[in-house]
Amino acid sequence: MTRPKLIASRWSSRMAFILASTAAAVGLGNIWKFPYITGENGGGAFVLVYLLCIAVIGIPVMIAEIVIGRRGRHSPGIAAREVALESGSSSVWQITGWLGMATGFLVLSFYAVIAGWAAAYIYESATGAFQGQSVAEISGIFDQLVGSSLRLTLWHALILVAVAVVVGKGLKDGLERTVKWMLPIMVALLILIAIYAASIGDFAGAMSFMFAPNFDDLSINAILLALGHAFFSLGLASGVVIMYGAYLPRETSIVQTTMWVALADTFVALLAGLAIFPIVFGSQLPPEAGPGLIFKSLPVAFSTMPGGVLVGTAFFVMLVIAAFTSAIAMIESAVAFLEEKCDWGRWKATIVAIATLWLLGQVTIYSFAGAPWTQIDVQVPGKLLGSWFDVIDYATGSVLLPLGGLLLALFSGWVMTRSASQDELDTAPMIFRAWLFMVRWFAPVIIIIIFLQLVGVLNL
Numbered sequence: 001m002t003r004p005k006l007i008a009s010r011w012s013s014r015m016a017f018i019l020a021s022t023a024a025a026v027g028l029g030n031i032w033k034f035p036y037i038t039g040e041n042g043g044g045a046f047v048l049v050y051l052l053c054i055a056v057i058g059i060p061v062m063i064a065e066i067v068i069g070r071r072g073r074h075s076p077g078i079a080a081r082e083v084a085l086e087s088g089s090s091s092v093w094q095i096t097g098w099l100g101m102a103t104g105f106l107v108l109s110f111y112a113v114i115a116g117w118a119a120a121y122i123y124e125s126a127t128g129a130f131q132g133q134s135v136a137e138i139s140g141i142f143d144q145l146v147g148s149s150l151r152l153t154l155w156h157a158l159i160l161v162a163v164a165v166v167v168g169k170g171l172k173d174g175l176e177r178t179v180k181w182m183l184p185i186m187v188a189l190l191i192l193i194a195i196y197a198a199s200i201g202d203f204a205g206a207m208s209f210m211f212a213p214n215f216d217d218l219s220i221n222a223i224l225l226a227l228g229h230a231f232f233s234l235g236l237a238s239g240v241v242i243m244y245g246a247y248l249p250r251e252t253s254i255v256q257t258t259m260w261v262a263l264a265d266t267f268v269a270l271l272a273g274l275a276i277f278p279i280v281f282g283s284q285l286p287p288e289a290g291p292g293l294i295f296k297s298l299p300v301a302f303s304t305m306p307g308g309v310l311v312g313t314a315f316f317v318m319l320v321i322a323a324f325t326s327a328i329a330m331i332e333s334a335v336a337f338l339e340e341k342c343d344w345g346r347w348k349a350t351i352v353a354i355a356t357l358w359l360l361g362q363v364t365i366y367s368f369a370g371a372p373w374t375q376i377d378v379q380v381p382g383k384l385l386g387s388w389f390d391v392i393d394y395a396t397g398s399v400l401l402p403l404g405g406l407l408l409a410l411f412s413g414w415v416m417t418r419s420a421s422q423d424e425l426d427t428a429p430m431i432f433r434a435w436l437f438m439v440r441w442f443a444p445v446i447i448i449i450i451f452l453q454l455v456g457v458l459n460l
Helices: 014-025 028-040 044-072 076-086 091-126 135-147 149-167 171-200 203-211 220-232 240-246 254-282 292-302 308-342 346-368 388-415 418-425 429-454
Strands: 375-380 383-387
Touching: 014 171, 014 240, 014 254, 014 308, 028 044, 028 091, 028 220, 028 254, 028 292, 028 308, 044 076, 044 091, 044 203, 044 220, 044 240, 044 254, 044 388, 044 418, 044 429, 076 091, 076 240, 076 308, 076 388, 091 135, 091 149, 091 240, 091 292, 091 308, 091 346, 091 388, 135 149, 135 292, 149 171, 149 308, 149 346, 171 203, 171 254, 171 308, 203 254, 220 388, 220 429, 240 308, 254 292, 254 418, 292 308, 308 346, 346 388, 375 388, 383 388, 388 429, 418 429
Parallel strands: none
Antiparallel strands: 375 383
8 A cells, every 4th residue: 555645734833833723722612602601500610620621631632633643744534544554553543533534524514604603793793783772683683694594605605715715825824824813813802802891891790700619500511511611622533633733843842832722722711701701790691691692692782881883893803713713724634635635736625625515514504594404303312403403513512522532542542652652742751651641541531421421321
């Protein structure tokens, strides 16, 4: 069998990798999902468990993915195969990389649609559509948006065209150059919104809610949700980290770099909470409002606060940037694979990947619009799936991502040779042994518990 050529592209510096990886990790999960699941699960105690799990699960598994990517120097599936063969193991283990790449592509198929919601809200906020509107009227604006397949298709297409323009230019001229200015702008907007929220909202209430733990409000399910979100908020098991690791220069420290990415990602998640919850409490809105917190509850606050048009517009610009930088990361492994496998040029591979995503995105768009062909009735443990979007969301979040995380931990802990892992990490023996214990024993056990709970086999 002819071995594929190693990927030649490299990040220009360690800082470029940190910025790109942070931009990939900081997405809708941090700014849209983290605040509302914190609100639904008691606040401070949930945040504390989340931070703990970032440290003991997220960081070790992220290190493992970067090791696989840099050792393999290919797109995820081929990288995992090459590392397995080098270690004297079966090429069947390549499923570790293929599963992550496929999962990330499926997630992106609906992620880009939600990014389109945020883009549409930039227009709605900037034109003053929320000003003077009641709660029911603002809720109606959202319902009209997601109920219009034509409007969603247009916003979705706009997001994907922008993604194509960046990714088609390649690693340095496209991804790296884009995140170098987009990420600082996003963080600056988030900081400004947080400062504004603290000045006009209930900052003391937000701080107490987020950082004063009340363990009476922390259920077993909330703990498992914190574990799962900590693991997935770093973009793990989606092909992104392996792919970005393949571009990492040999002289860059994987352990130190991973720590910086995890710290930056966690900082943004907490900052998002400090930008949102003072407004929520100051406006007497429920913090447990669920997924509608961003698209229904916050616009109510923006409609009445001083400078609400400007603040609301800046918020949704920031949300689109966060979603966009994650989107360009999630599609990169598919584009790199098409370049390797089909020997296509960068632009051809990008256009084919984007066109496929656009078609898959129609499933989500028409599911929200209530098209009859998307409506189903499938019962899974603990919930009813009513549309094909629900199936994709459930399959990725509750099955494929946990399964991919488990395979990554097992692959790096048991399939890769110690010598290969030590060669890539090049760190102190004590740190290496701690990492190896985490990926061999601790992470797999926790991920299995999360997986069994999510699919309803385990009921704690």
